[in-house]
Amino acid sequence: MPRHDDSPRRGRRSRVALGGLAALAAISLSGCSDALSRGFLPRGASTGADRVTALWIAMWITALAVGCLVWGLTIWCIVRYRRKKDDVGLPPQLRYNVPIEILYTVIPVMMVGVIFFFTARDEAVLLDTSAEPDVTINVVGKQWSWDFNYVDDKVWDSGVQAQLTGKPGVEETLPTLYLPENSRVTFVLTARDVIHSFWVPAFQQKLDMVPGKVNKLQVHTQQQGTFQGKCAELCGAYHATMLFNVKVVSREEYDRHMADLKARGQTGMLDNSLSRQHLEPGQPSYQQYQPQGGGN
Structure with missing residues (x-):
C-alpha cells in the first residue's frame, strides 16, 4: 500500500510553529x-x-x-x-x-x-552631602523597625516590627517615610543597637547605620510614588521584617503630613541613644520612645 506523502503538511506546521515562537519572542522582548x-x-x-x-x-x-x-x-x-587520528604522543610542551x-x-x-x-x-x-538640602531627616534603625525624625519641622514618626502574616494589608501597617518631590533630601543615619543598613532599592543607594556613628546620605527625588525600603544588613532574628514604605509626594501633601504629625502631638525629636530591647518570643521588639523634655 503506497504511503501518503504528508511532507507539505509537516512543512506548514513547522512554519506555523516557528512563526508562533517568533511572535512569542517578540512579545517577550x-x-x-x-x-x-x-x-x-x-x-x-x-x-x-x-x-x-x-x-x-x-x-x-x-x-x-x-x-x-x-x-x-x-x-x-x-x-x-583538537586531537587528530594520526597524532602520536603528547603535543610539544611549553614551560x-x-x-x-x-x-x-x-x-x-x-x-x-x-x-x-x-x-x-x-x-x-x-556620597557627596555638601549641597544645601531642602529637607533633613534623621532615620534611626532599631531591632526591628524604624524611627523618623523630621528635623526641619521638628516632628517625628515611629514604627513597630512588621507582622508578616502573608495576608493582604500588611504594607499599610509598615512605618512610612514621607519625602517631597523634586527635593534634595539629606538622611542622617543612626542606629540604636546593632548595625543596620538603610536601603531604598528605587534610589539605588544604601548606607550602613553603625551604633555610635553618624552617616549621611543625600538623595534628590524626581518622581512621585510609593516605594519599598528595607534593612540590607543582617541584624538579627527578625531582620526580614525590618521593612518600611517611602512615599514621595507633592510639597503640599508633605506639608500636610507634617502638620498631621504635629496635631498628633508628635513634636520634638525622638531619642537617638543606644537601647537594646529584651525580646520575648512572638512579641514586637519595639517599646515606644517618647521625646524627653518636650523634644530635643
Missing part, C-alpha cells in the same frame, strides 16, 4: 525592553539612580565583551588544536611564553584600574 534598558535594575526614583544605572550597564557590557573574547578563544583552541604571560597580567590590571576609576568617580558624587 517588547515586554522586557524597558527593564533591559536599565539592566534589570529597579526603576530609578532619584537622580542618583541614573548614574548608578549607567555604570551598571557599562560594566555588564564590558564583562560580556571580555567573556565573548575568552569563550571565542577557548572554542577556537578546542577546534583548531612558559613571556609575551602571553605579560599580556594576561597587564590587561586584567588595566581593566580593574578602569573599573576602579569610574566606580570611585561615581561614588564620590553619590
Whole structure:
C-alpha cells in the first residue's frame, strides 16, 4: 500500500510553529525592553539612580565583551588544536611564553584600574552631602523597625516590627517615610543597637547605620510614588521584617503630613541613644520612645 506523502503538511506546521515562537519572542522582548534598558535594575526614583544605572550597564557590557573574547578563544583552541587520528604522543610542551604571560597580567590590571576609576568617580558624587538640602531627616534603625525624625519641622514618626502574616494589608501597617518631590533630601543615619543598613532599592543607594556613628546620605527625588525600603544588613532574628514604605509626594501633601504629625502631638525629636530591647518570643521588639523634655 503506497504511503501518503504528508511532507507539505509537516512543512506548514513547522512554519506555523516557528512563526508562533517568533511572535512569542517578540512579545517577550517588547515586554522586557524597558527593564533591559536599565539592566534589570529597579526603576530609578532619584537622580542618583541614573548614574548608578549607567555604570551598571557599562560594566555588564564590558564583562560580556571580555567573556565573548575568552569563550571565542577557548572554542577556537578546542577546534583548531583538537586531537587528530594520526597524532602520536603528547603535543610539544611549553614551560612558559613571556609575551602571553605579560599580556594576561597587564590587561586584567588595566581593566580593574578602569573599573576602579569610574566606580570611585561615581561614588564620590553619590556620597557627596555638601549641597544645601531642602529637607533633613534623621532615620534611626532599631531591632526591628524604624524611627523618623523630621528635623526641619521638628516632628517625628515611629514604627513597630512588621507582622508578616502573608495576608493582604500588611504594607499599610509598615512605618512610612514621607519625602517631597523634586527635593534634595539629606538622611542622617543612626542606629540604636546593632548595625543596620538603610536601603531604598528605587534610589539605588544604601548606607550602613553603625551604633555610635553618624552617616549621611543625600538623595534628590524626581518622581512621585510609593516605594519599598528595607534593612540590607543582617541584624538579627527578625531582620526580614525590618521593612518600611517611602512615599514621595507633592510639597503640599508633605506639608500636610507634617502638620498631621504635629496635631498628633508628635513634636520634638525622638531619642537617638543606644537601647537594646529584651525580646520575648512572638512579641514586637519595639517599646515606644517618647521625646524627653518636650523634644530635643
